[in-house]
Amino acid sequence: MRFFRCFGWKWGWRSQSVVQVTRSRVLLRILGQQTRNAPRGGTDARFDATYIWLGAEQEALSDEGKLSWYDSRANDPKRSAEWRLYYQSNSVTELMQPGDTLFVARRPDDRLLFIVTPDGTTIQSQLLWLFGMSEQPGLQFEQRELTPDTSGELDFAARYILDELGIDADEPEADLLDGLIAPFGLKFPTTRVFSDLARSSLPDISAREAPDVALMAWMEREELLFRRLERRIITERIACGFLVDGDADVDGFFGFSLSLQNRRKARAGQALENHLEALFLANGIRYARGAETENKNKPDFLFPGQAEYLDEEFAPERLTMLGAKSSLKDRWRQVLSEAIRIPEKHLLTFAPGISENQTNEMRAKNLQLVIPRGLHATYRPAQQAWLMDVTDFVSLVASRQ
Numbered sequence: 001m002r003f004f005r006c007f008g009w010k011w012g013w014r015s016q017s018v019v020q021v022t023r024s025r026v027l028l029r030i031l032g033q034q035t036r037n038a039p040r041g042g043t044d045a046r047f048d049a050t051y052i053w054l055g056a057e058q059e060a061l062s063d064e065g066k067l068s069w070y071d072s073r074a075n076d077p078k079r080s081a082e083w084r085l086y087y088q089s090n091s092v093t094e095l096m097q098p099g100d101t102l103f104v105a106r107r108p109d110d111r112l113l114f115i116v117t118p119d120g121t122t123i124q125s126q127l128l129w130l131f132g133m134s135e136q137p138g139l140q141f142e143q144r145e146l147t148p149d150t151s152g153e154l155d156f157a158a159r160y161i162l163d164e165l166g167i168d169a170d171e172p173e174a175d176l177l178d179g180l181i182a183p184f185g186l187k188f189p190t191t192r193v194f195s196d197l198a199r200s201s202l203p204d205i206s207a208r209e210a211p212d213v214a215l216m217a218w219m220e221r222e223e224l225l226f227r228r229l230e231r232r233i234i235t236e237r238i239a240c241g242f243l244v245d246g247d248a249d250v251d252g253f254f255g256f257s258l259s260l261q262n263r264r265k266a267r268a269g270q271a272l273e274n275h276l277e278a279l280f281l282a283n284g285i286r287y288a289r290g291a292e293t294e295n296k297n298k299p300d301f302l303f304p305g306q307a308e309y310l311d312e313e314f315a316p317e318r319l320t321m322l323g324a325k326s327s328l329k330d331r332w333r334q335v336l337s338e339a340i341r342i343p344e345k346h347l348l349t350f351a352p353g354i355s356e357n358q359t360n361e362m363r364a365k366n367l368q369l370v371i372p373r374g375l376h377a378t379y380r381p382a383q384q385a386w387l388m389d390v391t392d393f394v395s396l397v398a399s400r401q
Helices: 024-029 122-130 156-164 174-182 193-199 211-241 252-283 304-309 331-337 357-365 373-378 390-399
Strands: 002-006 018-020 044-054 060-071 083-087 099-107 112-117 140-145 301-303 322-326 345-349 365-368
Touching: 024 099, 060 122, 083 112, 099 122, 112 122, 122 156, 156 345, 156 373, 174 211, 193 211, 193 252, 211 252, 211 390, 252 301, 252 322, 252 390, 322 331, 322 390, 331 365, 345 357, 345 390, 365 390
Parallel strands: 044 112, 322 345, 345 365
Antiparallel strands: 002 099, 002 140, 018 083, 044 060, 060 083, 099 112, 301 322
């Protein structure tokens, strides 16, 4: 894939439907110089495009359309080239505002992605990290190419972000994965069985010696196993068709699609808790999973346990709670009221590149974010200094027991 980015739009750009980029070598390298007769004159290249708007923490919208790339001065040899990117008005472009960030990506099949994100959002931070671009938007173009030769196999964080865009990354070690899931046929095992399989398939990884590495590897392996089996099941279901008495079964199709989405979300959270439980056991940490506190709240993990939490004579400074969320969005506030006796809450997530706006609010709410060490690089330097990794969290809990 080839990616570039443009920043800092001024008032009025939305109504013009044109990005003017005179002599932009970056865009010329990505979109090329093709010669076709265009309605406006000059050279013109037209692309199929998916328009994507990713707003606040849980807002997303997409639309299909076209994008045109042309030299508006091609018929006037006395003037230097003035290349323009012309976009259609649609539900996505109607939402754009001055100061938003525009990412344009050209995929190997020549389809373009037109991705708009408001400034200061988590998805903007994630895309900036993924494409290796400047931390601060400006009036400029930047470009990075992601290919198998330059980026190698995409890591967990990269696949996480691409999944947010609806892009399926290549699956590494396909033969190994197929061998591991072969006993399940075309049925999903329980999440606990899948989690156990993921850990047992990585026998050289030690949760005692490297908690951060272990948790990352276990989660990544389970995610790959799940997606591989899911693909097999979907392929078989599509091959059977969605028909009822010879007519299209629309309700059946939507029901199947919804079940896939729900399964992905539910299993990811359960898998994270399963692997954390295995990690705590390996490190001799006492804990209670899903124990009830006040108002029937059930934090994911209480340390050292429910009995100690309910014992008013047990020192509160020796208590710890941990929320666990594979993805975050806006749900981090849920953990704030889950254990009243514990003033400082801890939250572990695999979400890369959470925005500074979000992490600043977490700090103000006395919520400490725990991020596996391998994902710290997706955050800005000021955030990294505050983040806690898994190893440090395990040491903290052990010292209180």
